[in-house]
Ligand SMILES: NC(=O)C1=CN([C@@H]2O[C@H](COP(=O)(O)OP(=O)(O)OC[C@H]3O[C@@H](n4cnc5c(N)ncnc54)[C@H](OP(=O)(O)O)[C@@H]3O)[C@@H](O)[C@H]2O)C=CC1
């Protein structure tokens with residue numbers, strides 16, 4: 001299970017990096033693992049430029065479950081103030097309770113991020129209570145898991161509204177202050193599904209491609225404005241949070257289902273090092289390039305060899321909680 005191993009190793013080296021105990025062997029080993037040339041070079045540079053997040057005010061959507069909840073708690077442990085938004089009140093409150101129990105500062109707001117008015121209203125309340133948000137993590141997401149003709153229109157619409165269009169509203173709510181202070185970070189949890197297609201994910205893949213390109217385009221606009229506001233978009237392979245329950249990874253030695261823990265650590269690492277696009281695992285960089293440059297037939301053969309065609313056959317997704 002090379003991938004899990006390299007993910008775990010990444011986590012291990014990552015932890016070493018926090019202690020700033022960079023030994024050349026660790027760095028060497030880190031390089032050997034399945035990271036693309038570009039990422040390794042960037043990593044070498046980024047390893048020594050991790051920024052301290054203490055005192056940052058982080059708004060994270062979808063903080064009631066899965067990687068959103070994990071990232072919120074981990075950032076709170078780093079001294080961040082957490083503004084947790086979720087439509088799932090119970091989960092959101094649990095996340096905030098746990099942070100407060102550990103001595104952190106956190107605020108829970110019920111918010112359906114697909115409801116623009118609600119987003120703007122909650123954003124105002126959050127700024128009054130917690131202060132101006134300096135890191136926005138657009139994490140909330142849904143997936144229907146139906147083939148194109150089976151997918152009901154309402155779910156297709158909702159998928160775009162949550163996975164992509166909501167990023168406009170949350171970013172419009174918090175970016176002005178970041179630009180004014182010339183300090184801030186927008187993080188979009190997009191997906192590798194924004195760059196790779198699979199059956200029963202037409203709406204999901206299209207919405208994640210929109211989310212990825214939103215972040216990419218915004219980062220170029222901010223670059224033109226010489227802004228210090230950073231943009232990171234994260235493109236994980238399937239993660240074992242329950243959202244993609246039943247997803248099948250045919251060649252786990254190539255790309256295996258990720259642990260929420262390793263994804264949360266990598267997202268935070270990406271924020272600390274101002275990463276731009278973060279494929280998880282890093283080897284997807286190579287696959288993405290291959291998939292783009294191969295003639296279509298060869299690309300389809302590569303994807304079917306990798307198991308894409310049957311990956312969603314047994315998809316059940318998250319069992320709706322009570
Ligand atoms: N799991 C995976 O395999 C992968 C996930 N991703 C992306 O990572 C992100 C997090 O995924 P993951 O942690 O697995 O997902 P989870 O389903 O575990 O958590 C998502 C959270 O977002 C909440 N949410 C859903 N809709 C809304 C809404 N309209 N407004 C506010 N909150 C909402 C959910 O609430 P509720 O529980 O009530 O639905 C849930 O608390 C998503 O964007 C997902 O697309 C990317 C790659 C792989």
Ligand SMILES: CC1=C(/C=C/C(C)=C/C=C/C(C)=C/C=O)C(C)(C)CCC1
Pocket residue numbers: 190191192193196197198236237238239244247251254255284287288302303304305306307308311
């Ligand atoms: C990338 C890639 C593959 C499969 C990618 C898939 C199917 C990604 C699915 C991602 C999901 C479900 C994300 C959820 O948000 C293969 C075929 C293993 C070959 C190597 C390149």
